[in-house]
Amino acid sequence: MPKLSWWKYLAIGLILYALVGGMLINVPTDVGMLDQTIRNLFYHVPMWFSMILLLMGSWIYSVLYLNSLKANYHRWAYALGVAGTLAGFCGIFTGMLWASSTWGTPWTRDPKLNGAAVGLLIYVAYWLLYRSIADPIKSRKIAAIYNVFVYPIFIALIWIIPKLSDFSIHPGSGDTVGFNQYDLNQNMRYVFYPAIIGWSLLFVWVASLKVRLDKVESDSGNSKENIL
Amino acid sequence: MKNIIKYLIPSALLMLLSQGLHAQAESGMSNSKIEVVIGVIVIIFSVVVLYLIRLEKKINLLEKRNKEEQL
Numbered sequence: 001m002p003k004l005s006w007w008k009y010l011a012i013g014l015i016l017y018a019l020v021g022g023m024l025i026n027v028p029t030d031v032g033m034l035d036q037t038i039r040n041l042f043y044h045v046p047m048w049f050s051m052i053l054l055l056m057g058s059w060i061y062s063v064l065y066l067n068s069l070k071a072n073y074h075r076w077a078y079a080l081g082v083a084g085t086l087a088g089f090c091g092i093f094t095g096m097l098w099a100s101s102t103w104g105t106p107w108t109r110d111p112k113l114n115g116a117a118v119g120l121l122i123y124v125a126y127w128l129l130y131r132s133i134a135d136p137i138k139s140r141k142i143a144a145i146y147n148v149f150v151y152p153i154f155i156a157l158i159w160i161i162p163k164l165s166d167f168s169i170h171p172g173s174g175d176t177v178g179f180n181q182y183d184l185n186q187n188m189r190y191v192f193y194p195a196i197i198g199w200s201l202l203f204v205w206v207a208s209l210k211v212r213l214d215k216v217e218s219d220s221g222n223s224k225e226n227i228l
Numbered sequence: 229m230k231n232i233i234k235y236l237i238p239s240a241l242l243m244l245l246s247q248g249l250h251a252q253a254e255s256g257m258s259n260s261k262i263e264v265v266i267g268v269i270v271i272i273f274s275v276v277v278l279y280l281i282r283l284e285k286k287i288n289l290l291e292k293r294n295k296e297e298q299l
Contacts, residue, residue, distance in 0.1 A: 002285045012277055019273060023266050209283050216290045220297070 008205055014198025018042055021191045028188075033102055040098050041188065042195050047091035048116075050200040052155075054084030054207065055123070059151040062144040072215065074140040077147060078130060079210035083203045085123040092116060103169060112170040115157035122150050122157075 022042030031038050061077035064070075095113070096106035107113060129146055133139035162168050 002281065002288055004281070004284065015273065016270065019269050020266055023262055023269070205280060209280070209287060212287045212291065216287065216294055219294050220290075 007201055011198050011201035011205060014194045015202060018046070018191050018195030018198055022195065025187045025191055037098060037101060040094070042191050044091060044094040044098055045192070046195040046199040047087050047094065048158075049196045050203045051084045051087040051091060052158075053200045054080045054087060054203050055151060055154065057204070058084060059147060062147040065140065065144045066148065069137075069141075071140070071218070072211070074144060075211045075214045076207070077144060078127075079207040079214070080204070081123060081126055081147065082210060083207035085120060085127070086206070087199070087203050088116070088120045088123070092120065108169060110162075110167075110169050111165045112158065112162035112168055115161055119154045119157045122154055126150065 019042075022039055027036070027038050029035075058077045058080035061073050061080060065073035065077055095116075099108065099113075100106045126143060126147055130139050130143035133142060162170060
C-alpha cells in the first residue's frame with residue numbers, strides 16, 4: 001500500500017459517502033416523472049461540475065505555461081483537459097440513460113445537450129491538436145493557445161446559451177426552473193455538494209497520475225518529445 | 229490534519245449510514261433490498277480505487293528508478 005496524500009483519502013471518503021448516502025436519504029416525492037431518478041442528481045450532475053472545474057484548471061495551467069514555457073505546466077494543462085473530458089463523457093452517457101427514462105429519448109433538441117456535445121468535441125480536438133504536431137515546443141504552444149481561447153466558448157456553449165434560450169427541458173435553463181425551486185428536501189444538499197468535491201478530487205487524482213507518467217516518460221527518453 | 233481527516237471520513241460515513249438506515253426504516257423502504265444495490269456500487273467503486281492505487285504504486289516505482297538512473 002503506497003502512501004497516499006490526504007486529499008486522496010478525502011476524495012475516496014466523500015465519494016463513498018455520496019454513493020451510499022445518495023441511495024439512502026429521503027428525496028422529495030413531488031417531482032412528477034422524475035420519481036426516484038431524482039437521485040441521479042448525486043451521480044450524473046457531479047460529473048458535469050467536475051468537468052467544468054477540471055477544464056478551468058486546465059485553462060489556468062495553459063495561461064501559466066504561456067507565461068513561463070515550463071513543460072510541467074503544459075503537462076498539467078493537458079492532463080486536466082483529458083481527465084475533464086473523461087468526466088464529461090461520463091456525464092453525457094449517464095445523461096442519455098436518464099433522458100431515455102425521463103424524456104423518452106436519449107437525445108433531444110435541448111440546447112444544453114447539443115452544447116455539451118459540441119463542447120466535448122472541442123476538447124477532443126484539443127487532444128488531437130497536441131498529439132498531431134511533431135515539434136514538441138510548437139505543439140505545446142499551439143495547444144495552450146487553443147485551450148486559452150476555447151474555455152470561454154465552451155462555457156458559453158454549455159451554460160450561457162442554454163440559459164438564454166427559450167426552450168430547454170434541463171432544470172435551470174431556458175424556460176425551466178432549477179431543482180432548487182422545487183419544495184426540496186434540504187438533505188439533498190448534504191449529499192450533492194460532497195459528491196461534487198469528491199468526484200472533482202478523484203478526476204484530479206487521475207490527472208496527476210497522467211502528469212507523473214508523462215514526466216517519467218520524458219525523463220527516460222520514451223516520450224513523443226524525445227522520439228521526434 | 230492528515231490523521232484527523234483519515235479518522236473523520238469513516239466516522240462521518242458511519243454516521244450517515246446509521247441516519248440513512250434509520251430514515252429507511254421509518255419510510256418503510258427496508259423491504260426494497262436497496263442495500264444490495266449499494267453493495268454493488270461500493271464494490272465497483274472499490275475496484276476503481278484499487279486500480280488507481282496500483283497505478284500510483286507503479287508510477288512511484290518508475291519515478292524512483294528514473295531518479296537512480298540519473299544519479
